[in-house]
Amino acid sequence: MSNRKRRSGKWLKWSSSLAMAFVIASMPFTAGLADDTAGSFYDQGVRLMKDKKFKDAIQSFDMSIGMAATDSRAFMRRAQCFFELGHYNLAIKDFTEAIQYAPDNAAGYLSRGIAYSKIEKHPEAIRDFEKAIHLDPKLSEAYSGLGDSYKKSGKNQEALGAYNKALDQDPKNLNALVGRGDIFHVLGKNLDALKDYSYAIELNPQYDVAYIHRGTAYSGMSRPEDALKDYDKALELDPADGNLLKQRGHEFYKLKNAKEALADFSDAIKQDNTNADLYYHRAKANMQLGHDGAAMEDLEDAIRLDPNQANFYLARAFLWHKEGKSILAREDIKRAQFFNPKLPDKIKFANDPKNPDRWYDETFLTDVNAKGGGQDTSEKLQNTTSLGDD
Secondary structure, three states: OOOOOOOOOOOOEEEEEEEHHHHHHHHHOOOOOOOOOHHHHHHHHHHHHHOHHHHHHHHHHHHHHHHHOOHHHHHHHHHHHHHOOOOOOHHHHHHHHHHHHOOOHHHHHHHHHHHHHHHOOOHHHHHHHHHHHHHHHOHHHHHHHHHHHHHOOOOHHHHHHHHHHHHHHOOOOOHHHHHHHHHHOOOHHHHHHHHHHHHHHHOOOOOOHHHHHHHHHHHHOOOOHHHHHHHHHHHHHHHOOOHHHHHHHHHHHHHHHHHHHHHHHHHHHHHHHOOOHHHHHHHHHHHHOOHHHHHHHHHHHHHHHOOOOOOOOHHHHHHHHOOOOOHHHHHHHHHHHHHOOOOOOOOOOOOOOOOOOOHHHHOOEEEEOOOOOOOOOOOOOHHHHHOOOO
16 A cells, blocks of 8 residues: 555545535424425335335335325435435435435535535545535534545645545544544654544544554555554454555554564455455465465466456466576566556566565565555565566
8 A cells, every 4th residue: 555645445445424414414303394204104115224225215215205205304304314324326316306305405415415425536526525514614524624625636735625524613523633644644744643542442442443554654655563563453343354464464564573464464354355466465474484385376366367467467477487487577667667657678586595585675565455556555676686587
């Protein structure tokens, strides 16, 4: 994971559900619908939502809307159910209906903006957050959502301004604190970033998102021991986070604790056995432990799942080299150079008795899960001559 750019993949959690919960909490239980039957279905749907029975709740709201087709609150509730189920386009459709029947309700625009951001439609999200702010200038969650979309669009200064305004309205807005911490970290203001993450943790010690982001900041500051502490706490709160297992595995690897790194990568693979990146990392841990056979199997799996990554071929070439199979090593090097033209024209693996694992500690890693193929600077090619030149 890059130290300067946080990835927008699954493992980086955002508090959009918290913001949505805020929106729904502000809505009345009794809708006051056109007739008692529609109202009873509405109330039934609300009860089912509280029990997290979202599919059943949708059916209740279907009935309610079928009997009172212009009530915005029923559309808002049904949209929330779709959102919780991950059906974001259907949520957007219902939020749009709700806005049509209640165009001055800031919550409708806030909610639709959050849904747009979930499907990476940030220009649309920004417009909705700005409309929500126009209708309710004190709506901290709208400023926070605006900051998230600006951040994901690479507009760091605009994001910082939005987060500051969110915190002006609500100094305890957890999402805004974590988001502003991310921007501070990107801008190199690491102490300010740590302050925001730590305050979010102080406000809610069970908020695993803050531990994850603070841990990532520590990682980028070359403080792997501190990163491990935060990742440990986050995994204590959410043991099923496979991407976080990968991150903790990185920190163990940096500390030359390949055994623990191997365990984390293996657990992550159990949760997602289609992730080529995980097999690649486990291969490197196996290589550090001298398990070259297991490493080769992992690299074969990584290449099978994603045959377009230069690093996978370089790692396999290194193993072929160790086995004395120079022709196979040379062909994999050619494949690596094809996929990454920035690699040196001539590559050989130099023997270094002081550090036999020198080569694969200093490779470029292109994270196959990062949008746009971002660089994972937990590994950095600091000296291309370590690959050797003829």
